[in-house]
Amino acid sequence: MAMTHKVFLLVSMLVLVACSAETPQANDAQTTPTKPTSPVADQTAELDPRWVWDLSSLYSSMDAWHAARAEVLEQAEAVAQLEGTLSKGPAALLKAVQDISALTKAAARVYTYASLDADENVADNAGQERRQLAQQMYSRVTQAFAWMAPEVIALGPDTLASYIADEPKLTTYRHTLTNTLRKAPHVRSAEVEAVMAAVQLLQAQPFNIYGTLANSDIPFPTLEIAGKEETLINSQGYSRHRGHPDRNVRQAVFEGYWGTWAKYSSSVGQSLSAHIQSQVFETQQRNYADTLTRNLFSDALPSEVYDTLVKVTNENLDTLHRYLRLRAKVLGLSDLNYHDIYVDLVQPIRSYPIEDTITLVQDAMAPLGEDYQARLAQATSQRWMHVYPSKGKRSGAYMAGSAYDVHPFILLNHQDDFNSVSTYAHEWGHGIHQVLSNENQPWHLSDFSIFTTETAAIANELLVQNHMVQQSRSDEEMLFYLGYALEQIRTTFFRQTMFSEFEGSIYNAIENGEALSGARITELYADIVRRYHGHDQGVMNVPDLYTHEWMFVPHFYFNYYVFQYATSIAGAAYFVEQITADKEDTQARDTYLAFLKAGGADHPYTLFQQAGLDMASPEPYEALIRRMNELMDAFEATWARLNNPAS
Structure with missing residues (x-):
C-alpha cells in the first residue's frame, strides 16, 4: 500500500512504504550466481529464524491481537460519541484530537500485525481473513470520527486560532487542524463523510482481488534454466531470471511470464478499472477537478511538480535512447529487444548474502554520521526483517512503519545479488527515516509523504553506489557499478515517469467517460512504453506480448504514487552531492538529517524548500539527466580502455 496519512481526514489501512514488484529496487533485479546453500535457491526450505521478523513485539499471541482489535472497536464507539462537542470550547477540541490520535495509533498497530502476518503467506486463508477483519475495523475507525473535519471547518480559522491560544496543548495539533481547514472546499457534511469513510472498505477490494490473483491464484509456468531443475516463473522467479546472461533463457522467461499474464488480461483489467472508477467517484464527491489534483492536494504539492x-x-x-543504444553495443546486439533490458551490461563477479549486505550498507552510511550508523546497526541486529523468499510470501519489498510505539518492519525477498543490496539500503532508508521521525515527532506528525521518504531511501542507494565505486579494484568492477548506476536512473527516473504518464492516461480515460477493458488498457500502455523506448525509431523492439507488463504493477492501485520515485531520485542526488562534497563540513549532513527528523511536521514541498531545493523547477531533473550522460561518458571511456588496451 502507498504511504498514507495518520491525520484525521486521511487515515487509511496502513502506513506501508511499498517497493514491491515494480519498483526499481525489487523489480529491476540484477542476476548473480546463487550459492547452493542460499535460502534463495529453495523457497520451500525452512527459514533461519534470524531472518524472519518477530511479530511478538506487536502482540504476544493471536488471542492478544483479537483482544486489541476488540478494544479498538470499543475506542471507536467512544470517539463517535464526541460528535457535536467541538463548539463547547478548547477543552472539548483537545479531548477530541487526543482521543482520535490514541484511537488511530492503536488501530494502526492492530492492522500492522494482521498485514505482516498475512504477507508471510498470501495463500493462507486464515491470514487473509484476519487482514479483512483489520480492514473492517479500520473502516469503522474512520467512520467513528468522520464528523471531525466538518466540525473543525465549522469552527472557522478565527475560533480555531483562539482555541489554540487558550489551550497550549493544542499547539502540537496546529498543523493538522489548519490543514483540515485548507481542505474545506472538499469536505462534505458529517453524514456524507461517514458514508465516504465506509466506502474505503469497498475501495480496497480491487487491490485485494488483484493481490490474490498475482500472488496466489494465477498458475505461473516453470522453466528448466541452465540444465537445472524446473524453476517457477512467478513474480519472484521472473525478477530473478529475466536478466539471465543467456538471451534464449531471458526470452523464454519473458514469454512464459507475460504469456501467462496475458490470459488474465480481462480479469486484471476489470480489477484495475474498478479501482480507477472508485477513485474517480471520490474525486467527484469531493469536488476536485480530477484525480491527479486530488492526490497532489493531500500533500499540498503544486501541479508544476508533476507537469x-x-x-x-x-x-x-x-x-534514454542513448543509453539503450549503449546497451545494444555492449551486449553485442543489432536487434535490441525488450527482453534484453534487464541483463547486466557487465556480469557481476560475486554474490551478496544478507550478512555481507548488512556490513556493506553499514559502511556505506558513513557520510551520514556515527549516530545514523549506530541506529542502523541496532535495528538490523534485531528481528525486524523478513529477509528471504518463501512459498506464498508477498513479492517485492516494503517498510511498514505504523507501529509507532514498537519499530518499523522490513519485508525483503533477498536474492543474494547486488540489486538486493540496493533494496536493503533503500528499505532501511525508509526504516531509519521512520525511527528518526518517531523520536522527534508525536504520533500525529510522525507520518511522512512518499514525496519525502523516497528521497531518504534512494539517498541510501546512492551512498552505496558511491561506496562501491570507491572500493572498486579494477576497471571491470568500475564498469559494473557504473552500469548499475545508469540502470537505476533508467528504472527510477525514466521508467517511473513512464508509469506515471500511463497512470494519467487511464485516469483521463475514465474521467472522460471511456470504458476500460484489459485490451484497451494494453493499447494505452503499448503506445507509451514504445514511445519511451524508441520502438518506432528502431532503438528497441517492444513485442505485443510484452505490452501486458502493466498487469503486474501493484502501484497503479496506489493513486499517482510512482511519479514520486522519479522526483525522489533527483532530490536524493542533490542531498548526496551536498553531503559528500566536503567531509569536514557537516552542515549539509545536519540539514538532511533535520529534513528526516521533521517527519510530517509540514507539507513535503515546504520541507524540501527549507532544505534548499525547489522540486517544481526543471533544474533537479535536468541535473539528473546531465548526471546520466556523465555516467555514460565514464562508462564508454572505461569500456574503450578495456577493449582497446593498446590505445
Whole structure:
C-alpha cells in the first residue's frame, strides 16, 4: 500500500512504504550466481529464524491481537460519541484530537500485525481473513470520527486560532487542524463523510482481488534454466531470471511470464478499472477537478511538480535512447529487444548474502554520521526483517512503519545479488527515516509523504553506489557499478515517469467517460512504453506480448504514487552531492538529517524548500539527466580502455 496519512481526514489501512514488484529496487533485479546453500535457491526450505521478523513485539499471541482489535472497536464507539462537542470550547477540541490520535495509533498497530502476518503467506486463508477483519475495523475507525473535519471547518480559522491560544496543548495539533481547514472546499457534511469513510472498505477490494490473483491464484509456468531443475516463473522467479546472461533463457522467461499474464488480461483489467472508477467517484464527491489534483492536494504539492517532471522527461528521451543504444553495443546486439533490458551490461563477479549486505550498507552510511550508523546497526541486529523468499510470501519489498510505539518492519525477498543490496539500503532508508521521525515527532506528525521518504531511501542507494565505486579494484568492477548506476536512473527516473504518464492516461480515460477493458488498457500502455523506448525509431523492439507488463504493477492501485520515485531520485542526488562534497563540513549532513527528523511536521514541498531545493523547477531533473550522460561518458571511456588496451 502507498504511504498514507495518520491525520484525521486521511487515515487509511496502513502506513506501508511499498517497493514491491515494480519498483526499481525489487523489480529491476540484477542476476548473480546463487550459492547452493542460499535460502534463495529453495523457497520451500525452512527459514533461519534470524531472518524472519518477530511479530511478538506487536502482540504476544493471536488471542492478544483479537483482544486489541476488540478494544479498538470499543475506542471507536467512544470517539463517535464526541460528535457535536467541538463548539463547547478548547477543552472539548483537545479531548477530541487526543482521543482520535490514541484511537488511530492503536488501530494502526492492530492492522500492522494482521498485514505482516498475512504477507508471510498470501495463500493462507486464515491470514487473509484476519487482514479483512483489520480492514473492517479500520473502516469503522474512520467512520467513528468522520464528523471531525466538518466540525473543525465549522469552527472557522478565527475560533480555531483562539482555541489554540487558550489551550497550549493544542499547539502540537496546529498543523493538522489548519490543514483540515485548507481542505474545506472538499469536505462534505458529517453524514456524507461517514458514508465516504465506509466506502474505503469497498475501495480496497480491487487491490485485494488483484493481490490474490498475482500472488496466489494465477498458475505461473516453470522453466528448466541452465540444465537445472524446473524453476517457477512467478513474480519472484521472473525478477530473478529475466536478466539471465543467456538471451534464449531471458526470452523464454519473458514469454512464459507475460504469456501467462496475458490470459488474465480481462480479469486484471476489470480489477484495475474498478479501482480507477472508485477513485474517480471520490474525486467527484469531493469536488476536485480530477484525480491527479486530488492526490497532489493531500500533500499540498503544486501541479508544476508533476507537469515539469513529465515535460522534462519527454524532452530528454534522447538520453534514454542513448543509453539503450549503449546497451545494444555492449551486449553485442543489432536487434535490441525488450527482453534484453534487464541483463547486466557487465556480469557481476560475486554474490551478496544478507550478512555481507548488512556490513556493506553499514559502511556505506558513513557520510551520514556515527549516530545514523549506530541506529542502523541496532535495528538490523534485531528481528525486524523478513529477509528471504518463501512459498506464498508477498513479492517485492516494503517498510511498514505504523507501529509507532514498537519499530518499523522490513519485508525483503533477498536474492543474494547486488540489486538486493540496493533494496536493503533503500528499505532501511525508509526504516531509519521512520525511527528518526518517531523520536522527534508525536504520533500525529510522525507520518511522512512518499514525496519525502523516497528521497531518504534512494539517498541510501546512492551512498552505496558511491561506496562501491570507491572500493572498486579494477576497471571491470568500475564498469559494473557504473552500469548499475545508469540502470537505476533508467528504472527510477525514466521508467517511473513512464508509469506515471500511463497512470494519467487511464485516469483521463475514465474521467472522460471511456470504458476500460484489459485490451484497451494494453493499447494505452503499448503506445507509451514504445514511445519511451524508441520502438518506432528502431532503438528497441517492444513485442505485443510484452505490452501486458502493466498487469503486474501493484502501484497503479496506489493513486499517482510512482511519479514520486522519479522526483525522489533527483532530490536524493542533490542531498548526496551536498553531503559528500566536503567531509569536514557537516552542515549539509545536519540539514538532511533535520529534513528526516521533521517527519510530517509540514507539507513535503515546504520541507524540501527549507532544505534548499525547489522540486517544481526543471533544474533537479535536468541535473539528473546531465548526471546520466556523465555516467555514460565514464562508462564508454572505461569500456574503450578495456577493449582497446593498446590505445
